[in-house]
Amino acid sequence: MMPRPKVRLNAVDQVIAYLWPSAGLKRLAARNVLGQYEAANPSRMRKGRKANGSPNASAQRGAVALRGLARHLEENHDIARGALRTLVNNVVGPAGIGIEPQPRRKDGSIHNEYAAALRKAYRDWQQTPEVTQRHHWSKVQRLVAKTWLRDGECFSQRLIGAVPLLDHGTKVPYSLELIEPDLIPFDYHDPARGIRQGIERNAWGKPTGYWAYKEFPDGESWTKRSYDLKRVDAGRMHHIASVDRIGQMRGVSEFASVITRLEDIKDYEESERVAAKVAASLTAYVKKGAPEDFGQGTGESGGAGQPRELHFSPGMIIDNLAVGEEIGMIDSNRPNPNLVTFRQGQLRAVAAGLGGSYSSIARDYSGTYSSQRQELVEQWIHYAVLCDEFVGQFVQPVWNDFVLAAHLSGVVPIPRDVDPESADDALFVGQSMPWIDPLKEALAWHSLVEDGFASEVEVMRKRGVNPRDVLEQIKAHRDECAEKGLVFGSNFANKDKAAPPAPMQQQDDKGD
Incomplete structure (x- = not known):
């Protein structure tokens, strides 16, 4: 265990501690607390802004x-x-x-x-x-x-x-x-x-x-x-x-x-776009020599001080420059090679502030399967929390109103054998986490269902569908296939004809 650092007493502390030991102890404790919470003390390096209003x-x-x-x-x-x-x-x-x-x-x-x-x-x-x-x-x-x-x-x-x-x-x-x-x-x-x-x-x-x-x-x-x-x-x-x-x-x-950051990204990208457009426009200038050269004629234009037109073509040789003149090109160093890296960093901060997925906001899906799934798993809890708030504050109250209106209007009256307090009970199904690799996800759920750790209904809800609607669709499809004499797959076509599984042999508790 490391010893606690000693607080050095100044002359005033020593006098107070000598005359009033209890006051000196309180003073020492207060100084120790103030020394531990640096963030609470505004300084030249820290603005210390506070939000203490109601x-x-x-x-x-x-x-x-x-x-x-x-x-x-x-x-x-x-x-x-x-x-x-x-x-x-x-x-x-x-x-x-x-x-x-x-x-x-x-x-x-x-x-x-x-x-x-x-x-x-x-x-x-x-x-x-x-x-x-x-x-x-x-x-x-x-x-x-x-x-x-x-x-x-x-x-x-x-x-x-x-x-x-x-x-x-x-x-x-x-x-x-x-x-x-x-x-x-x-x-x-x-x-x-x-x-x-x-x-x-x-x-x-x-x-x-x-x-x-x-x-x-x-x-x-x-x-x-x-x-x-x-x-x-x-x-x-x-x-x-x-x-x-x-x-x-x-x-x-x-x-x-994140509003300030989004505005900065917008302004920065707009500036870079303008700079890239300027860089894409080929611009040349004629650099003259001594000051007295500015009063002379200027080549093809023929008159002093008149605008000069330079025509460029592939492989051309310019031999009509005056004495002391040379041609220079304006280079704006655009596009900026650091733009993508800067933009990615800013969008990660925006995603963190909004609680959205960086990959979805930035449309950047680079990375391995493991990294994408880890991001999706960690991010999905935020979507689930927002969904819970949305259901609790809007969808569920609307459903309760609907059941009440259906009962009062006589369109769907509450049966007598229904518990009135449970008439508007419902299961609200939000969006399910999408599958990055459908084959791996399907095999995982299949194993869970076979081993008894999950139900088919749970798998359907995780896929974002209503189990009752799926069962009705499956039944209607199979009935129609049976009527037309169509057979698709051996699982459900020969299900009734399949032999029952052999009974498991009972083993002696003591073993062989």
């Missing part, structure tokens, strides 16, 4: 500006747009979050008939789930996820039953009104009524209402009505937000920590 105050100062910067980058920067698309596609995917209803009877068994009725009504509702009837359900999920990650939050009003001037367009009378965060004003405060940043809360901090503009502020058709506010009860509003601190009400863009 979570809502921090969001108030920067959330709106960060939202606008993130939108600008998405519209004008290919890397930012690709990074946002990567996050959305890995969290939501092409078919959205899958839902498998799991209603249970009072004895705990799954009520398959009620689950089938819910799935049928749900397939109809997925076609037009929102009020404009322009987007199907999986696209709605991607729009909400993109708004949530880019702007920091997204709102949606739940509309159930008869609503004036609204045609739900589906059997189940339930629709969503998607609302961008601009419509919930950040600068609307009324402390007397518990309203801050457009959200009304009770004494415990629970939202009780949202104050929204009736029209988009500063929109195309500005009217006085654009700045009129209406109160929406919290029970009718879904709010998904990206929050960093406890007590934070409004969300902040996921791009907040």
